[in-house]
Amino acid sequence: MTADTWTDGAGRGVWKQRAKQARAVVDVELRKMLGGKRALAVCLLAALPVFVVFLLAVNVHALTLMDARETFGTIYSVVVLGATVFFGCALVFTHLFRGEVLRRSLHFYLLAPLRREVLTLAKYAAGLLAVCTLFGGVTILVHPMFIVTATQGDWVVLEMFRYLGITLLGCTAYGAVFLLFGTLFRNPILPVAVLLGWEMLNFLLPAGIRMASVSYHLKSLLPVPGPVEQAMGVPAELPSPGVAIMSLLILSAVAVVLACLRVRRMEIRYTED
Amino acid sequence: MNEGIVFEDVSRFYGDVLGVNRVDLDLEPGIIGLVGPNGAGKSTLMNLVTGLASPSRGRVVVRGVVPNDAEAFYRRIGYCTQYDAFPVGMTGRRLLISLLRVHGFARDRANELANAALDRVGMTAAADRPVDAYSKGMRQRIKLAQAICHEPEVLVLDEPLNGLDPQARAEVTEIFREFGAVGAHVLISSHILHEVDAISDRVVFLDNGYVIAEGDAPGIKGELKQYPMQIYVRSEHAPSIASRLFELGHVTEVRLHDDGAGLFARTPDADRFFLAFNRLALAGAWHVDAIGTADETVEAIYNYLVVDGAAGVSS
Structure with missing residues (x-):
C-alpha cells in the first residue's frame, strides 16, 4: 500500500482519504483556474455588473427606494444573472473536463487512484468555489453600490442577501448543467447557445414546459419582478420560493450525477478530439 | 494472487x-x-x-x-x-x-x-x-x-x-x-x-x-525455422573461410563484410554449422576474433516478422 491511511473496505479511512484527495483536486483546479487565460474572461464578466451599475449610479439620482429596487432588479436579471452568471459558469464549468481533453492532460487525473465520481465532484466543487466567490462578491458589491447611490442613503440589507442567495443558486444550477455539457459534447458552445435561447425565450413557452428552465425558478426568488415580468405582469404560475430552491437543487444534483456517470465511462482518446 | x-x-x-x-x-x-x-x-x-x-x-x-x-x-x-x-x-x-x-x-x-x-x-x-x-x-x-x-x-x-x-x-x-x-x-x-x-x-x-x-529474442528466433540463421565471423582469414564455408552443404549464403575482415553466413542448422566451423578452424589454423549469431536481436526479428510479414510465432 503506497498512499497513506488507506484502509480496505468501506471504513472511515477510505472516506477520509477520498475527502483528502478531493481537497487536493480542488487545490489543483483553483490554481489552474487562476493561471489560465479563461480567468481573465471570467473576471471581465464579473466586472461587467460593476461597470454597468457605476455608469447608472453616476447618472441616476434621488430615486425612491421602490424605484431603485425595481431598477436594480432589472440590472440584476439582465446583467448579473443573464450575462455574468450564465456566461461565467459556461466558461468555467464546460472547461473542467473538456479543457483537459483539449489540452491532453486529463490522463494525469485518470491515472490517480481516485474514483471518477470523486474527481467529478471535486472539480465541480472547485468551479463552484471560484464562481460563487467571484460572482457572490460582485452581487454584494453592486447592490449597495446602486441602491445607496440612487436613493442617496437607503439600503435594504436583507434584500442584498436574497440576491446573493439567488446568485449562489444560479451558479450551482448553471454550473451543474455546464459541467454535464462539458462531459457530453465535444464542442459545448452549441448546447450553451441553445440553453441561452431557451433561458431567454422561455417566458413565451407554455407553463408546463417553462418549468424546465433555471431562469424560471430563479425569477420566482427575485425580491422584485424581473424586466419581462414587469412588462408582461407577473405570471401567476411562478413557483413558490421553496419549490424553486428544491427544483434547482434537484436539477443540479441530477446533472452532477449524470456527469459522474459520463466521466466514469470516459476513455483517453485525445486523437479523436 | x-x-x-x-x-x-x-x-x-x-x-x-x-x-x-x-x-x-x-x-x-x-x-x-x-x-x-x-x-x-x-x-x-x-x-x-x-x-x-x-x-x-x-x-x-x-x-x-x-x-x-x-x-x-x-x-x-x-x-x-x-x-x-x-x-x-x-x-x-x-x-x-x-x-x-x-x-x-x-x-x-x-x-x-x-x-x-x-x-x-x-x-x-x-x-x-x-x-x-x-x-x-x-x-x-x-x-x-x-x-x-x-x-x-x-x-x-x-x-x-x-x-x-x-x-x-x-x-x-x-x-x-x-x-x-x-x-x-x-x-x-x-x-x-x-x-x-x-x-x-x-x-x-x-x-x-x-x-x-x-x-x-533467442527463443522467438528459434521458432522462426523458415528463416536461416545469420552468423557473423570476424577474422583476418575471412576470404578463405568464406570459400571453405561454401563446401558445407547447409550454408545457403556467405557474404563478406565491407572491410574484408569478417563475413556473414546463413544456415538453417546453426548447431551443424558451429560444429563444422570448429573443425574447419582447427584444420585451417584460422585466427577468429569473434563469432556469433547476428539475428537474435529485436531488430532482426522485427524485420523477419513485420517487414517480411511472418506471423503466428510464440515461444
Missing part, C-alpha cells in the same frame, strides 16, 4: 477500426519491450493495461486487480504517456506534489517523494521552472518522474527515450533496470529497437492489432 499482467482474449475496437484483437498474454515481472510499426496496437495495449481504455471483449487483470477498482489499481500503475502535455501553469515540482496529493499522500510525504523522483530523473535543478518552458528532453524526464514518483509496481512507458540525449538515455534506462530488478513490471514501447533489445527481458511483437510473437 497472480502477479502478472494478464490479457484474457482481449479485443478492442474503435467503431470499425481494430485496436487490438484476441490478445492472450500473461506477462511476468521484468522489463518487457513492446514492438511494432505505427498502428500496430502498441498504444491501445498500453491504454488497456493502464485502464485508460476498456476492452470491447475479454478482460485485463494487472497483478490481480482490475482497472475498475481505481483506488487499488492506480496505486500500482505508473504511466509515462506519449502525450507531451501538462496541466497549465505548473512547475515541475508543483506538478509532482499536486499529483501525489491527489494520490492521497500527506503533504510531507508528497514533498519527499516528489524530491526523490526529481532527483532520480536529474530534474532537481529545473524543478521550480514552469513545465511549459521545459525543453523536449526535460518534459520527457518530468513525465517519467510523474510516472515513478509514487513508486508503482507496474511502469508503462510509451516512447520514453524520445528527445533524450545519449547520457540521459543511459540514466533513464538504468532507472528501468532498477524497477525491473525489484520485481516490477516495466512495459516499454519504443521505436529504438536496439535499445529495446539492450534492456528488455522479453519482447511482445505486434502487427495490425495482433500479437505475432512474444518471448525472449
